[in-house]
Amino acid sequence: MSAGGCAGHAGHADPAGRTGAGPVGSDPAAPTVRRMRWWDVPALLPLERASFGTDAWTEAGFWSELAGWPETRHYVVAEVPPGEPGEPGGSSGPREGGGPGAVVHGFGGLLVAADEATVQTLAVDPAWRGCGLGRLLLEDLLAEAGHRGAASVWLEVRADNAAALGLYDRFGFERAGVRRGYYAQGRVDAVVMRRRVRVPAGPGARVRDAGVAP
Numbered sequence: 001m002s003a004g005g006c007a008g009h010a011g012h013a014d015p016a017g018r019t020g021a022g023p024v025g026s027d028p029a030a031p032t033v034r035r036m037r038w039w040d041v042p043a044l045l046p047l048e049r050a051s052f053g054t055d056a057w058t059e060a061g062f063w064s065e066l067a068g069w070p071e072t073r074h075y076v077v078a079e080v081p082p083g084e085p086g087e088p089g090g091s092s093g094p095r096e097g098g099g100p101g102a103v104v105h106g107f108g109g110l111l112v113a114a115d116e117a118t119v120q121t122l123a124v125d126p127a128w129r130g131c132g133l134g135r136l137l138l139e140d141l142l143a144e145a146g147h148r149g150a151a152s153v154w155l156e157v158r159a160d161n162a163a164a165l166g167l168y169d170r171f172g173f174e175r176a177g178v179r180r181g182y183y184a185q186g187r188v189d190a191v192v193m194r195r196r197v198r199v200p201a202g203p204g205a206r207v208r209d210a211g212v213a214p
């Protein structure tokens with residue numbers, strides 16, 4: 001995690017039209033989304049714990065999920081180039097993606113089975129929340145669900161998680177039910193949400209905007 005953040009930065013990236021890894025628009029300093037690899041996992045664990053507390057996944061949990069790539073799983077990370085506020089331009093950069101020194105500040109994962117998809121996880125470094133990374137990651141997951149032919153995307157979210165509920169509301173997820181006391185931490189309800197994936201217009205048509213927030 002970083003002690004930095006996007007204060008002083010342009011703020012929200014403009015993810016319009018984005019459907020996968022690569023720079024957002026033409027801005028080389030913009031956050032990027034790329035496939036999560038096994039060597040990303042150790043660096044993600046502090047972010048995971050900061051985001052989910054005692055419900056956090058272990059390293060083995062991530063590896064188990066990544067083992068499902070590409071058959072049933074799609075996992076991505078969001079990274080920020082060096083030189084951005086909060087990024088000193090460290091030398092421990094990734095082996096692919098946003099260039100030397102880019103640092104991962106968020107991740108998301110999707111399960112796709114038959115014509116249904118589930119958002120398995122989504123988290124952003126606390127120091128980088130409110131900067132548009134969650135939106136960027138969710139757009140990627142929704143676009144992937146569309147590309148894989150899912151008709152609906154499901155997820156569960158803590159009923160007291162205002163930020164996540166705000167994000168999912170913004171993306172057009174609708175409440176489909178409640179699981180009482182689902183989360184052991186605090187015995188908090190889970191809100192079950194669903195979003196339909198736009199059906200292609202005809203044979204061979206591409207799902208072009210499955211992930212774009214309304």
Ligand SMILES: CC(C)(COP(=O)(O)OP(=O)(O)OC[C@H]1O[C@@H](n2cnc3c(N)ncnc32)[C@H](O)[C@@H]1OP(=O)(O)O)[C@@H](O)C(=O)NCCC(=O)NCCS
Pocket residue numbers: 051052121122123124125128129130131132133134135136155156157158161162163164165166167168170
């Ligand atoms: C939920 C989470 C992923 C959002 O990531 P983020 O990068 O901060 O979100 P973004 O900056 O991309 O914001 C996108 C939209 O989400 C909504 N949102 C974000 N933070 C919000 C908040 N604190 N309150 C209400 N809505 C919020 C807004 O609609 C926002 O769009 P807007 O700023 O244009 O209005 C992040 O708060 C997080 O990691 N939380 C901890 C882990 C978690 O709860 N994951 C979800 C599990 S189901």
